[in-house]
Amino acid sequence: MPLMLRHEVSHDKFANNPESLEGRLLFAVPKKGRLLQAALNILEGADIQFKRESRLDIALVKNLPIALVFLPAADIPTFVGEGRVSLGITGRDTVAEHEAGVEASRRERAESGDTTPVEDDGHMGCEEVMDLGFGACKLQVQVPEKGQYVKPSDLIGKNVGTSFVHLAEQYFAILESEAELAANGEKTSKKLKTKIIELSGSVEAACALGVADGIVDLVESGETMKAAGLKPIDTVVSSIAVLIKSKNPSNLKLVDLIASRIRGVITAQQYVLCQYNVERTKLAAAAKITPGKRAPTINALEAEGWVAVSSMVEKKKIATVMDELTEVGATDILVLNIANTRTG
């Protein structure tokens, strides 16, 4: 059965020709927001060629049997977790939120006496394939800087605003259970005392406007929370963009091929190639500084007693590495960008 998306049904060429998706692996990409551009860069680096027509949520890939599906980042774990889409790029936070939601509804079902097997809710689950090295942020508990709340347990029984309701519920359930255990030696109440208020955006405004006593929201630079007069008191989840796959992808070989290409692009983005000359007597010290991914490549130089070394170095460490190489006597140090890689 071909996947039917909103735009597809209403007014595009796939509505007349849904077979065009047949045999294609579906790959979900954030349709907007902070992860979109970096995700597109990765697809380009992996030579996944497509043309996204305006208002279309699906783009056929020209050079591989893949169709890209553009979806809100927060919905991608649902599509992948239910196996509707084989691969996806999204934030680890959205995966954690989705999994927490599945867990909560399974628990509710079990508590209501429903004995149907848990997996009968259609959620097979998503597997994280790799971290993509962008979109780093933290889901944090934030409270007014000059308020009465200083630690997370101060918010028990209070109002907490968030877009991540399931993670927030899970977080406060653990906090409440720990507090009860500490006070009574046992956990007595099942119901969450803390009121989790679902907000879809601008969560940082909730405290100032009296809707919430604290919030659970994403933080990157911290500028938004600072400007809103809030301070972090705990981290619920640390997030980064990830490639996820369904437990039952439509074409495992193609999934592995795409994962391998993407891994190559990520490595190329994170590493540079460092080349230098060094006297053989100082090679051991220099090689310690640039051990490479497996080992440095060493070539003899025409100059007696000298060798040329080339080695992959993490981009963020290159300045320090160059300083240290100079200190041990390396010369002619060159640093080259890597266009793409396929490493072990």
Ligand SMILES: Nc1ncnc2c1ncn2[C@@H]1O[C@H](COP(=O)(O)OP(=O)(O)OP(=O)(O)O)[C@@H](O)[C@H]1O
């Ligand atoms: N300030 C941030 N810095 C870095 N990454 C972020 C930040 N905010 C969000 N993200 C990451 O990007 C993902 C998508 O967030 P983004 O706000 O771009 O989504 P969106 O689809 O535009 O949703 P919304 O319309 O709710 O803002 C988040 O789940 C998180 O992983």
Ligand SMILES: O=P(O)(O)OC[C@H]1O[C@H](OP(=O)(O)OP(=O)(O)O)[C@H](O)[C@@H]1O
């Ligand atoms: O720590 P910072 O770098 O300041 O980033 C944090 C802000 O970014 C996100 O919001 P976004 O801009 O996506 O808008 P939203 O509040 O409407 O979700 C998040 O919800 C914070 O508000």
